[in-house]
Amino acid sequence: MTYFSRLSLKNKIFVSCLGFTLIVSFLIALLTRSLLISSLTGELKERGVGIAKGTADSSRVFILTRNRAELTGLAYDARLGNRRDVVVYLLITDREGQILAHTFTTGFPKGFTPLAAADVTPENQIQSRRVGSHRVFHVTVPVKEGIYTIGSVQMGVDRAHIDGLIDRLRMIFMSFLSLVTLLFFFLSHRLAKTITRPITALIQHTNRLTQGDFNVSSSSEHKTDGEKPPDGQGDEISILSDSFMRMIRELSRSTERLKASRKNYRSLFHAGPNPIFVVHQTTYDILDANPKAEEVFGYTRQELLGKSLFELCDLNPDAFDREYPSGTSIVISSKVEAFAKGHSSLFINIHASPAEYRKKEVIIVAATDITELVEKDTQLIQASKMKNFEKMSVGIAHEINQPLNAIKMGSEYLTMMQ
Incomplete structure (x- = not known):
C-alpha cells in the first residue's frame, strides 16, 4: 500500500483498472471452468450410463442363456466407432458377479474387482477408479428381467476424454484472458492518460505560477475548432482545467495592470516636482521619501x-485625524513652517491621501514648497x-507746508512794513 500511495494518479488509475480487470477475468475463468468441468463430467457420466443401459438391454437374453460369445460381441460392439475414446473397458456379469464377457485383452488389472449385481445401489452405481494407467468412472447398470436382477453391465468411462477437453478449454480461456488483459491494458492506459492529462497540465501551470510565470494557456486552446468542445461542456476535469486557465489569464491581466500601476507610481514618486513622503498612519514615521524631498x-x-x-514641520497630529474621501487627496494645512537641515526654515502646503505600502496602512504626504511665494508676498506687503x-x-x-507758507508770507509782509 505504501508503494501504491507513492504512485502518480495516472499509474494508480492504470494499476487499479488493470488489477480489477485481471481479478474479474480470473474469477470468471475459474467459475466458467468449474461449471464446464461439472457439466462435462455429468454429461460423460450420463453417456456412460446410456451406453451401459443399451448394452444391458441387448444382453438380457444372452445372460439368461449364458451365451458368452454373444455377450463378448456385445461388449466389443460397445467400444466401436466414436465410443473408442470414451469406453476403456466393458464387462458383463451374472447375478452372483461372475464375469461372463469382458474387453480386457491382457487380463484384469491388478486390484480390479467388479461389483456384484445384487450390491449395486444408486450411491455406488458410478465410482471414480484408477484402472491401470487410466482414471475412469466405473459405471454399473443392473440387467433386469421383470422384477428380477439377472446380472450387470459394468464399464469404465475414460476421464482423459474430459481432461483433453478441459486442456483445450484452458488454452482457449488463457488466450481469451491474455487478449482481454492486453485490451484492458491499452484501454486502462488510455483512460488514465485521458483523465490525468488536464490534471498534469494544472500541476505544470501551478508550478509555473509559483515561479511568477503567468504566460500559461489551456490545453484545449491547442485543439482545432472541430476538436475543441464548447465552453462549459466536456468532462468535469476539462471544465475545471479551462476554468483554472481563465482564472490564470484574469490574474495575469490583473498582474500586468498592477505592474503598470506600480511603474507609474514609482515614476511619479521619483520624478515628482514636489517632496513626497510615505508616512505610517499611526506613528507618522517616514517610511519612504522621493529625491525631491x-x-x-x-x-x-x-x-x-x-x-x-x-x-x-510645525504641525499637530490632529490635522491628519479626519475622514479621507476614497481615491482623492485633501489639504491638511496651508503655509506650514518646515525645518530643513541646518535649521533653515521654509514654508509648505501639505496634501494627504491614505494608501497601503508594503502591507502597511500609510498616508502619502505631498508637500508643496511655497517659500518663494511667501517671500514674494512678504516683499509685496x-x-x-x-x-x-x-x-x-x-x-x-x-499739511506742515501750509502753515509754514502762511508764516513765511506774514514774516515777509512784516519785513516790508518796516
Whole structure:
C-alpha cells in the first residue's frame, strides 16, 4: 500500500483498472471452468450410463442363456466407432458377479474387482477408479428381467476424454484472458492518460505560477475548432482545467495592470516636482521619501527614514485625524513652517491621501514648497507699506507746508512794513 500511495494518479488509475480487470477475468475463468468441468463430467457420466443401459438391454437374453460369445460381441460392439475414446473397458456379469464377457485383452488389472449385481445401489452405481494407467468412472447398470436382477453391465468411462477437453478449454480461456488483459491494458492506459492529462497540465501551470510565470494557456486552446468542445461542456476535469486557465489569464491581466500601476507610481514618486513622503498612519514615521524631498529638506533618504514627520514641520497630529474621501487627496494645512537641515526654515502646503505600502496602512504626504511665494508676498506687503508711508509723508509734508507758507508770507509782509 505504501508503494501504491507513492504512485502518480495516472499509474494508480492504470494499476487499479488493470488489477480489477485481471481479478474479474480470473474469477470468471475459474467459475466458467468449474461449471464446464461439472457439466462435462455429468454429461460423460450420463453417456456412460446410456451406453451401459443399451448394452444391458441387448444382453438380457444372452445372460439368461449364458451365451458368452454373444455377450463378448456385445461388449466389443460397445467400444466401436466414436465410443473408442470414451469406453476403456466393458464387462458383463451374472447375478452372483461372475464375469461372463469382458474387453480386457491382457487380463484384469491388478486390484480390479467388479461389483456384484445384487450390491449395486444408486450411491455406488458410478465410482471414480484408477484402472491401470487410466482414471475412469466405473459405471454399473443392473440387467433386469421383470422384477428380477439377472446380472450387470459394468464399464469404465475414460476421464482423459474430459481432461483433453478441459486442456483445450484452458488454452482457449488463457488466450481469451491474455487478449482481454492486453485490451484492458491499452484501454486502462488510455483512460488514465485521458483523465490525468488536464490534471498534469494544472500541476505544470501551478508550478509555473509559483515561479511568477503567468504566460500559461489551456490545453484545449491547442485543439482545432472541430476538436475543441464548447465552453462549459466536456468532462468535469476539462471544465475545471479551462476554468483554472481563465482564472490564470484574469490574474495575469490583473498582474500586468498592477505592474503598470506600480511603474507609474514609482515614476511619479521619483520624478515628482514636489517632496513626497510615505508616512505610517499611526506613528507618522517616514517610511519612504522621493529625491525631491531630499533636495528640498537637505537630508539624505537614509536620514529621513524613521524620522517623524513632525520633526520636519510645525504641525499637530490632529490635522491628519479626519475622514479621507476614497481615491482623492485633501489639504491638511496651508503655509506650514518646515525645518530643513541646518535649521533653515521654509514654508509648505501639505496634501494627504491614505494608501497601503508594503502591507502597511500609510498616508502619502505631498508637500508643496511655497517659500518663494511667501517671500514674494512678504516683499509685496513691505512694498505696499512703503508706498503708503510715502503717501502719508507727502500728506504730512503738505499739511506742515501750509502753515509754514502762511508764516513765511506774514514774516515777509512784516519785513516790508518796516
